[in-house]
Amino acid sequence: MRFLVVAGGTGRRVFALAGIILVGLVLTGWYHFKGGEGKDPNGPPTVGQTAKTVVLDPGHGGDDSGAKGRLGTVERDLNLVVAEKIGQKLTAAGVNVVLTRTGPENLFTGSPWTQRAELSQRVELARKHQAAVYVAIHGNSFPSSRWSGPQTFYQPGSQEGRRLALHLQAEMTRRVENKDNRQARAEDYFISRVSHCPAVMVEIGFLSNPGEEKLLRTEAHQDKLAAGIAAGVLRFLAGQPAPNGGDRKVAGKS
Ligand SMILES: [Zn+2]
Known part of the structure; x- marks a missing residue:
């Protein structure tokens, strides 16, 4: 389950959020001015030279437990298990990994708790x-x-987000079944809209599908998904163009 926040002027009404966006814009400008790691298509891959940081965000937390499967799978807990596995693989590859939560609880401890406050703090x-x-x-x-x-x-509109999403999609599809032929898709979500860096939402599978829920509960399937996501992140960090000819749009714009 994802938090779909409709785009519009509502952000202006929330002072704290506006501040975050402003800071984000300033930092984005600086990032681009500096050339941005991995953003120069002619530059050498920098993985291994300077350790990069990847934030993994296991969705939901606390009383917000997300989706539930018929077998009793709680999305909040499954997300964390898979995120930790991804983290282990990326750490082994020399990447700095930060998890937005390492237990069942949420990050935002203020009152009242809101999804917006929670997601703002994670970003x-x-x-x-x-x-x-x-x-x-x-x-x-x-x-x-x-x-x-x-x-x-x-x-x-995020070309780097698209490149990241395509790598993740391809590497997961390489390892687990994708009968419905799901593709990386552009969709407006709060976290990817306000994030200072390329941000992607990964739906690892459907808890509402009993067969897939059963798979998602197995360590073997979790490992495949984690391996795919980690591999996709590493390809992205190495500056590799999007798979499936998906780099065409990236190359066409500056
Ligand atoms: Zn969710």
Whole structure:
């Protein structure tokens, strides 16, 4: 489950959020001015030279437990298990990994707790760590139980977000079934809109599909997903063009 926040002027009414966006814009400007790690298509891959930071965000937390499967799988807990596995693989590859939460609880401890405050704090954590990549991990759910497969979402207009999402989608699809042929898709989400760095939502599979829920509960399937996401992140950090000819749009714009 994801928090779909409709784009518009509502952000201006929230002073704190406006501040975050302003800071984000300033930092984005600086980032581009500096050339941005991995953004120069002619530059050498920098992985291994300077350790990069990847923020992994296990979706949900606390009383907000996300989707639930018929077998009792709680999305909040599954997201964390998979995020930790991704973190282990990226750490082994020399990447700095920051998790937005390492237990079941939320990050935002103020009162009242709101989704907006929670997500703002998670995105802010990534900015503080000057993360190169932000990956949110979620489990999908739909009223019909027929749908299955992992899917990635990136912010409309973000070429780097798209490149990241395409790598993640391709590397997951390489390792687990994707019968519905799910593709990386542009969709407007709060975290990817306000994040200072390329941010992607990953739906690792459908808890509403009993067969897929069963798979998602196995360590073998979790390992495959984690390996795919980690591999996709590493390809992105190495500056590799989007797979499936998806780099065409990136090359066409400056
Ligand atoms: Zn979710």
